[in-house]
Amino acid sequence: MxxxxxxIFSMSIPQFFLYEAWGGCNRFGDQFHFSxxxxxxxxxxxxxxxxxxxxxxxxxxxxxxAGTLLDIFRETIRFWDISFxxxxxxxxxxxxxxxxxxxxxxxxxxxxxISAIFIFTFQLLEILGFLRFAFEIKxxxxxxxxxxxxxxxxxxxxxxxxxxxxxxxxxLALSLWWIYVFPFNPLNFCLK
Amino acid sequence: xxxxxxxxxxxxxIVLLILLxxxxxxxxxTEIPPGLYIDEVSIGQNAYLILTSGKDEHGQKYPLxxxxxxxxxxxxxxxxxxSSMALFGKDEFAVRFPxxxxxxxxxxxxxxxxxxxxxxxxxxSKTTQNSSSKIxxxxxxxxxxxxxxxxxxxxxxxxxxxxxxxxxxxxLFLHSLxxxxxxxxxxxxxFLVLSVYTYQPYRIISPxxxxxxxxxxxxxxxxxxxxxGTIIFFILFIPIISFSLSPVGSARFSQTSAFEExxxxxxxxxxxxxxxxxxxxxxxxxxxxFLFIRGDGIGRHQPxxxxxxxxxxxxxxxxxxxxxxxxxxxxxxxxxxxxxxxxPIPGSLxxxxxxxxxxxxxxxxxxIITGLGLYQSFHVFSxxxxxxxxxxxxxxxxxxxxxxxxxxxxxxxxxxxxxxxGGAKELIADISKYKDKYDAIVIDEKLNIHPVYFSFYDDSIxxxxxxxxxxxxxxxxxxxxxxxxxxxxxxxxxxxxAVFLKSKNKDILAEFWSI
Numbered sequence: 140m141x142x143x144x145x146x147i148f149s150m151s152i153p154q155f156f157l158y159e160a161w162g163g164c165n166r167f168g169d170q171f172h173f174s175x176x177x178x179x180x181x182x183x184x185x186x187x188x189x190x191x192x193x194x195x196x197x198x199x200x201x202x203x204x205a206g207t208l209l210d211i212f213r214e215t216i217r218f219w220d221i222s223f224x225x226x227x228x229x230x231x232x233x234x235x236x237x238x239x240x241x242x243x244x245x246x247x248x249x250x251x252x253i254s255a256i257f258i259f260t261f262q263l264l265e266i267l268g269f270l271r272f273a274f275e276i277k278x279x280x281x282x283x284x285x286x287x288x289x290x291x292x293x294x295x296x297x298x299x300x301x302x303x304x305x306x307x308x309x310x311l312a313l314s315l316w317w318i319y320v321f322p323f324n325p326l327n328f329c330l331k
Numbered sequence: 332x333x334x335x336x337x338x339x340x341x342x343x344x345i346v347l348l349i350l351l352x353x354x355x356x357x358x359x360x361t362e363i364p365p366g367l368y369i370d371e372v373s374i375g376q377n378a379y380l381i382l383t384s385g386k387d388e389h390g391q392k393y394p395l396x397x398x399x400x401x402x403x404x405x406x407x408x409x410x411x412x413x414s415s416m417a418l419f420g421k422d423e424f425a426v427r428f429p430x431x432x433x434x435x436x437x438x439x440x441x442x443x444x445x446x447x448x449x450x451x452x453x454x455x456s457k458t459t460q461n462s463s464s465k466i467x468x469x470x471x472x473x474x475x476x477x478x479x480x481x482x483x484x485x486x487x488x489x490x491x492x493x494x495x496x497x498x499x500x501x502x503l504f505l506h507s508l509x510x511x512x513x514x515x516x517x518x519x520x521x522f523l524v525l526s527v528y529t530y531q532p533y534r535i536i537s538p539x540x541x542x543x544x545x546x547x548x549x550x551x552x553x554x555x556x557x558x559x560g561t562i563i564f565f566i567l568f569i570p571i572i573s574f575s576l577s578p579v580g581s582a583r584f585s586q587t588s589a590f591e592e593x594x595x596x597x598x599x600x601x602x603x604x605x606x607x608x609x610x611x612x613x614x615x616x617x618x619x620x621f622l623f624i625r626g627d628g629i630g631r632h633q634p635x636x637x638x639x640x641x642x643x644x645x646x647x648x649x650x651x652x653x654x655x656x657x658x659x660x661x662x663x664x665x666x667x668x669x670x671x672x673x674x675p676i677p678g679s680l681x682x683x684x685x686x687x688x689x690x691x692x693x694x695x696x697x698x699i700i701t702g703l704g705l706y707q708s709f710h711v712f713s714x715x716x717x718x719x720x721x722x723x724x725x726x727x728x729x730x731x732x733x734x735x736x737x738x739x740x741x742x743x744x745x746x747x748x749x750x751x752x753g754g755a756k757e758l759i760a761d762i763s764k765y766k767d768k769y770d771a772i773v774i775d776e777k778l779n780i781h782p783v784y785f786s787f788y789d790d791s792i793x794x795x796x797x798x799x800x801x802x803x804x805x806x807x808x809x810x811x812x813x814x815x816x817x818x819x820x821x822x823x824x825x826x827x828x829a830v831f832l833k834s835k836n837k838d839i840l841a842e843f844w845s846i
Contacts, residue, residue, distance in 0.1 A: 188742045200737045216619040320607035
């Protein structure tokens with residue numbers, strides 16, 4: 140009971156400040172979305188530099204199929220970038236999430252697989268621009284996924300052990316300190 | 332018999348890997364990157380002067396710190412280039428050779444280091460220990476083809492040579508635990524100290540690694556060795572400590588300090604703000620944007636639109652961390668984690684952050700962890716799945732590898748010319764053809780060709796630097812002047828020559844005016 144209380148307490152305070160900041164956003168930033176126009180411009184620039192090279196090699200290295208896959212891959216890993224996750228979860232939440240994913244994989248593989256399919260599908264649909272509903276709902280989906288695993292991770296990590304209690308508390312202090320010095324500017328990741 | 336053949340095959344594979352590494356680091360070394368950048372030229376010029384006169388460009392005899400542009404370069408790389416120039420002469424190859432050579436040897440050191448690390452570790456699983464050579468080979472292979480390491484092996488970067496010294500030091504330390512302890516431990520210390528005198532960030536990394544060594548030896552109750560080693564390390568470290576604390580030594584840190592961007596009026600503000608600035612910078616080194624998408628954005632550090640690592644490494648890096656966490660016991664793995672955690676510290680104290688050069692030592696633990704992740708995940712599968720795994724993975728590795736090399740060899744030399752001297756060599760070569768016909772050479776400072784380029788490529792040219800609004804004045808009246816300036820679109824009969832960049836657009840770098 141105390142473990143769960145500590146886990147919720149550690150997560151909720153920084154999450155309150157961060158969610159408030161995210162509330163000012165309208166949509167995710169362009170770095171999270173696939174743009175056919177940007178891809179075309181980049182390919183044109185690449186092809187322009189490939190003079191005196193056999194055309195099949197130019198097409199091999201600069202084509203829309205490979206470019207699309209590469210762009211989608213990059214936009215996907217941006218959703219997993221540490222700065223984005225810190226802005227969403229804070230340090231304590233990120234730690235809880237990392238530990239939670241580790242434990243979930245060890246003990247509940249089916250749940251791990253389902254949650255992985257959920258999040259990657261969500262990200263892919265967002266990247267391709269298919270999720271046409273309110274940003275607040277998108278953020279809630281993301282937070283539901285990350286926070287539930289983070290809470291699970293923290294409750295698994297917390298034990299009657301000085302170090303196991305101190306670490307999340309230190310991370311909580313660090314999270315609040317961080318929010319104080321660098322008030323979260325969501326414009327790095329979203330548009331108003 | 333079987334073991335004999337396995338050993339022969341392994342040796343052959345390592346030799347082929349070293350040859351591949353050497354090829355990737357030496358092929359067209361003087362052409363790509365396209366020209367020497369200003370630090371390389373400064374290193375080259377100082378090395379040449381040391382070789383020929385024993386003095387640096389400021390007249391100091393065999394200095395320990397090279398004043399150069401006021402940033403006081405560390406000595407090891409410059410003396411290494413001097414030796415290289417004794418063999419190859421004063422040219423770009425000699426300036427870059429030590430870095431390329433050290434980069435090639437680092438692959439061998441990494442192989443030996445990992446093999447030793449796994450062989451020493453009796454608490455890990457038997458399967459892992461028996462596969463030490465294979466894991467070591469996979470990790471060394473990943474480093475051999477790694478874009479981050481190749482980029483800095485192909486320029487005159489002190490960081491790359493320091494990385495080689497660090498890898499050698501760690502290998503010798505690990506080897507000393509099983510063999511002739513004190514001699515190898517002493518050599519390990521020497522290489523560790525050499526890294527400190529090669530590149531600035533190792534003033535933090537190397538003592539950190541030494542503390543790890545001490546901690547490890549303390550747990551083995553080797554107190555006498557710690558005591559002796561510390562005395563030797565400290566004695567060798569004294570010059571750099573006293574230099575770092577001097578006004579000149581600390582000036583460099585002030586120029587690049589990360590905290591300068593966050594002015595704090597009081598001590599209280601500094602105490603509150605600066606640690607978070609450090610934390611922000613520190614975590615930026617583990618950002619996927621930095622590692623896999625665009626690096627640090629500095630043109631000299633990676634080709635455009637490319638990160639520092641290959642895309643296929645993402646899952647294996649994560650799996651590698653997972654497998655490291657699963658391995659029970661084994662303080663030797665903690666060395667990897669320690670190196671991973673300590674490597675971003677120097678870069679986190681400076682700006683800009685993240686910075687690929689200052690955190691180059693990260694490439695070692697990342698390559699090793701990726702190799703571990705790749706090897707272990709391969710062995711989790713059944714035979715059929717293994718074939719499918721290889722069928723998907725190999726084309727990805729090859730595609731990524733060739734994509735990097737295509738961008739590096741066919742785009743980078745033309746797109747990133749301004750980052751590598753901006754055509755200075757070609758400009759000076761053309762000036763050399765005209766210099767004898769003129770009494771004075773005047774150069775527009777907007778061309779950004781630092782005097783050290785002239786010292787390196789043609790010492791007989793002593794240009795006068797002027798602003799863009801210059802007109803021939805009284806001092807040069809009656810003299811034939813060669814005026815070199817950027818192309819401003821004017822047409823004139825006085826233009827006698829144009830120097831073109833090697834870019835695809837054939838942009839004009841400069842015009843020669845005869846006045």
